[in-house]
Amino acid sequence: MEDQTMSNLERSRIARADQGTYETEVSIGGREDLATITEECSKNPGHTTFKSVENLSLQDFPQEYQDPDVLECALRQASLTVCLVVNYTSPSRPEKFPGSDNNYPFYNMRGSNGSRFGTGSILAIHDIDQYSSNCKCYCKECIASGNPKTEWGKIIVLTAKHVVFNDEEGQHTEIELFYDSVTRDQVCKLSGTVKYEQMDYDWCMIYCPTHDMTLVRKLQDNLHRYDDLKRNLHTKYMPLTPKLAVVTSHPHGCHKQITVGTWTEREELGPKHTRYTYTADTCPGCSGAKVWILAEYEECMHTCHMHSQAITVHRNMSGVGWY
Template identity: 35%
Template sequence: MEATGTGDQGITIGKRGDQGCHECEVFGEGPEALESTRSWSLCTKNPGHEGFIPYPDFRPDHLPAGWRTPEKIESVRIMAEITVRLRVNYTSFDRPDGFAFCNSKGSTSVHTGSGWIHDVRYRKDVPCPCSDCATSLSPQPEWTEIVVVTAAHVVYNTEEAQATAVDLFYDDERSRRNGRMKTAMGSEVKFVDVEGDTCLLSCATHDTDLNEKLQELRPSAAKTFAERNCFANWRPTVGNVCVIISHPHGKPKQITIGQVKATQTTDGVVSRLSYSACTCPGSSGAVVLPMDAVGAARPARSAVHSLGRGELGLNHSSAAIHHYRPRYDKLFNQDYAEYSL
């Protein structure tokens, strides 16, 4: 299909082609659920999606022999639980020229990506930034902040964050019907790095059921990611297994498994990865877990999926999230010194 259509279809096709090799899915021609199903069915990158495992169907034997330790299996499970879908309903006029969607500024066509929960905090020390509290004469004094890691090309700034719906626990289609899937609205971009294609997005919620679900995850997540701040030892090895958990085509979360094929080092630290694990539009911002980390794979030691069909047909990450720690160290020390997940 050429990007020469008319009306909503032409706008959507134009925006879809305005991201280069990045992998957001773009909607805007009809109901999102129908467009998602159609994009999945018509996918040309991975026809049939044979390499994709629906999260509820994931089993230990999906991992290669020798990689099925309880720690690694639990890492995948916990990481899947905290993987989220992002639906971005606006493209900011402030996007830099030459950046993804730079020719679609002002567009209200929805683009979707993936991400994962980096932190959850119960807050009463600062006012809630949600739209209801911001316009209320009696804002709620207590709220839950959810910080999500994604790619900068998925959510670029606070203006876009405030037009972003973050869907948690979207495990399968039943999740939408039975109420397991929860949605929180974005409120602020805490940190963004265009060169490293990394973003920390803050959401605010008063949903007590959602807060309870996240608190139920805390013990397992805290144990699994106990050494998440130990960045120096992260050395993903070429040839070893990596796992990606994402929402391809905006569909329920899927797991793909492949190998690390190449690494890029910056200042002596691995900063980017190339890998064979399958991805599709909608996978942008997803976690990339190299499973050869000591013990369990950890989100702070993981990379953010950014590019598909790159060099040699491989997929590529943006910067490994830990590599940019010094650049937002002040933020972490002052505002995120204590982690909930």
């Protein structure tokens, strides 16, 4: 039986530690406890290496990468980064990883409504109109109305599976865009449905319908520019064998931050599947964040690595990415 004399902060600490090396933030008391949790952080006290979107500059990059296009690419990645607030933990979470003795994150939180915080990245944006096949919107509002809209957008968010385990959790997940400052004045929210997930590679995709076509166009512009920059930077830097690694995330469920480091190990895990170890700093709340590896592949538009684990304080590991 749960000890009712424990504070929400104490319960959060226990749940956070129970995930092992993974880096989802837990706040049983919700967002109101996050400031205290951030102040108590023992992994990166003071968070001096974390830069806000507003404060990131060329000087935050190693000298060989102090390139305006590198800076813009990092900021475009930031514009596509989202904060995930997961308000339910599925009873379907396994006790162990399949075929392993290792504990699966948040097994002991099953069935609870305590909030967990992670990060995701917008992978693709589709606009759908009345001339498209299967064009009717399937959001909750349209289903309830009986008259679904025929012009809408579908925003696909990629995160780690240990953050959002299945659609049961996905239905209780808030997706916050543009959480760039403590004021939260630009935040807009989406909700969606988990369509694809993979435990071995630790990723899941959430499909989010929206009627806000201005938002769809804005995100499409950002994604197109981001992809163009990555292609150009591949051509420019690939002959130099660059080691730059950049992580944009929502540490401790708070406003967006960017960290810069280098990748130290690259594992080949089958055709077109890799995993990286890197020094860019992370904290709880960073699970699921996009890890940008400069000039990784020519097919860089499709390369996707999400932050997964902290091996040591300054040595972190992605989930498996593909290209």
